[in-house]
Amino acid sequence: MRRRGDDTNEPVSRRIRPAPIPDAGSLHADWSDWQPRAHLALLRGAFGLLTAVADIATIIVSALAAGMFYHWSAYGDVGPVGNFLEVGLFVALMFATANTMRDEYALSNYLQTGGHGRRTFVLWNIVFACALVFGFATKTTGEFSRATIVGFYFLGLGGVIATRAGVVGLVRASVSAGGIPLKRVFVVGYEADVEGFATRYQPWESGMRVVAAAVLRGRETLEEDLALAAASARMLRPDDVFILAPWSESETIDACIDVFMRVPASIHLGPERVLDRFVDARISRVGAVSSLHLVRRPLSHGEVALKRLFDVIVASAAVALLSPLFALVALAIKLDAPGPVFFLQRRYGFNQEPFRIFKFRSMSTLDDGRHVPQAQVGDPRITRVGRLLRRTNIDELPQLFNVLSGEMSLVGPRPHALAHDQMYEQAIAFYARRHNVKPGITGWAQVNGLRGDTTGEDKMRKRVEHDLWYIDNWSPLLDLRILWLTVFSRKAYRNAV
Numbered sequence: 001m002r003r004r005g006d007d008t009n010e011p012v013s014r015r016i017r018p019a020p021i022p023d024a025g026s027l028h029a030d031w032s033d034w035q036p037r038a039h040l041a042l043l044r045g046a047f048g049l050l051t052a053v054a055d056i057a058t059i060i061v062s063a064l065a066a067g068m069f070y071h072w073s074a075y076g077d078v079g080p081v082g083n084f085l086e087v088g089l090f091v092a093l094m095f096a097t098a099n100t101m102r103d104e105y106a107l108s109n110y111l112q113t114g115g116h117g118r119r120t121f122v123l124w125n126i127v128f129a130c131a132l133v134f135g136f137a138t139k140t141t142g143e144f145s146r147a148t149i150v151g152f153y154f155l156g157l158g159g160v161i162a163t164r165a166g167v168v169g170l171v172r173a174s175v176s177a178g179g180i181p182l183k184r185v186f187v188v189g190y191e192a193d194v195e196g197f198a199t200r201y202q203p204w205e206s207g208m209r210v211v212a213a214a215v216l217r218g219r220e221t222l223e224e225d226l227a228l229a230a231a232s233a234r235m236l237r238p239d240d241v242f243i244l245a246p247w248s249e250s251e252t253i254d255a256c257i258d259v260f261m262r263v264p265a266s267i268h269l270g271p272e273r274v275l276d277r278f279v280d281a282r283i284s285r286v287g288a289v290s291s292l293h294l295v296r297r298p299l300s301h302g303e304v305a306l307k308r309l310f311d312v313i314v315a316s317a318a319v320a321l322l323s324p325l326f327a328l329v330a331l332a333i334k335l336d337a338p339g340p341v342f343f344l345q346r347r348y349g350f351n352q353e354p355f356r357i358f359k360f361r362s363m364s365t366l367d368d369g370r371h372v373p374q375a376q377v378g379d380p381r382i383t384r385v386g387r388l389l390r391r392t393n394i395d396e397l398p399q400l401f402n403v404l405s406g407e408m409s410l411v412g413p414r415p416h417a418l419a420h421d422q423m424y425e426q427a428i429a430f431y432a433r434r435h436n437v438k439p440g441i442t443g444w445a446q447v448n449g450l451r452g453d454t455t456g457e458d459k460m461r462k463r464v465e466h467d468l469w470y471i472d473n474w475s476p477l478l479d480l481r482i483l484w485l486t487v488f489s490r491k492a493y494r495n496a497v
Helices: 037-075 081-101 107-111 116-137 146-176 191-201 222-236 250-260 273-277 301-336 384-392 399-404 418-427 431-436 457-472 476-488
Strands: 183-190 208-216 240-244 266-269 282-286 289-293 342-348 354-360 409-411 440-442
Touching (some): 037 107, 081 146, 116 146, 116 476, 208 222, 301 354, 301 384, 301 399, 301 409, 342 418, 354 399, 399 440, 409 476, 431 457, 440 476
Antiparallel strands (some): 282 289, 342 354
16 A cells, blocks of 8 residues: 655545545545534535425415416405415425425435436425315315416426526535535545546545545555555544445455444445446345346336326327318328328337337328338428428327327337338447337437438437437426427427428
């Protein structure tokens, strides 16, 4: 284990964070960097209380704003403000209590940007539904107009999501600036592993303050190195110890665990490179079997049910509202060129199960074989009416029937012809993962302008990257955002052919 001054090269342990760090060989505590555990505990407790109060205040203000605005618009007065306050406080306390019970206000949760919107959306719906049931049971919902209830729902949901996003931004900025040290960390491992840990993860950016790094010299001196490292750790009193050794070296890892089990700190086995690909990797236990859970189902059973319910409701309403348009388009197609109104083509759906997709016919040909030429700019096969339908996305509307039959979803990766799937699956890594969810009428790639001609592999690769991002980051709010952009964003109409 290297001491300072043993050679002219700066030890890698000193590069584990921007500020100098003692290695375990020096047995010197950097007391100017040390912060008492009581201070950190107080900081975390105060943060949890403040974030809970922020949620409560946001929900109460939303209830007051919804009720007062409606009464002022309809009756010229602010209405029963006390009643609005009571409802807001009731819902706010339920929401904050539920978040507290599932440790949602923990400071460490706010280091991650993903997942907040989804968790907030689910909990808000549960709490709001419980509040409505309670109001119905106590016969108090009659005191509030439907407009007030709907306004409170959307204002409250938007408010708590915006509050959470703002706090996440502040926490991440403060952590990056070194203002909030969440964990005091001691690392031990071989020099290359310690350096790789620092380079890849930059732990100081995640709120970790690495108080020391113990560099192991080899198996011959392992016992001596670990004894010195443990003595240093007991003196520095870290919150967490990270063992940075290859997982294949079970003897070294066992020796490290045996030594640091005597130190009052949490012990972590440092990440292997393979885990960099799986952000949600975790230890899973089924009965007596423990495993490293790398990839979860794309959507849980509850999320599948929620997405399906949304699809059925919206698709049914859309078919009912758009039926006059369907009739006009069908007439225009028949008058423009001979052939059927609808174009049916085999596509792969969920789990690569084939189905026939419905589209308004926009071409003079109906290709559905082993070789399907892709549409390109100026394609002579596209009819006059078909060009307008494709430019406005109207040709995709019959897929609402695919949604109602359960073969597609409103939002998801766009399905391609079987011939194109078979070609790109061999050329693009993880292409087939697109079939882990139902295909969609629109998707994240399409609203980002990645539609139309995909004859080049690079174009398809970008589209696949967006599809995989959607699968890994799905939330009800993301679906709503994509549907909104599909209608109102210029990018959604870009590159149409």
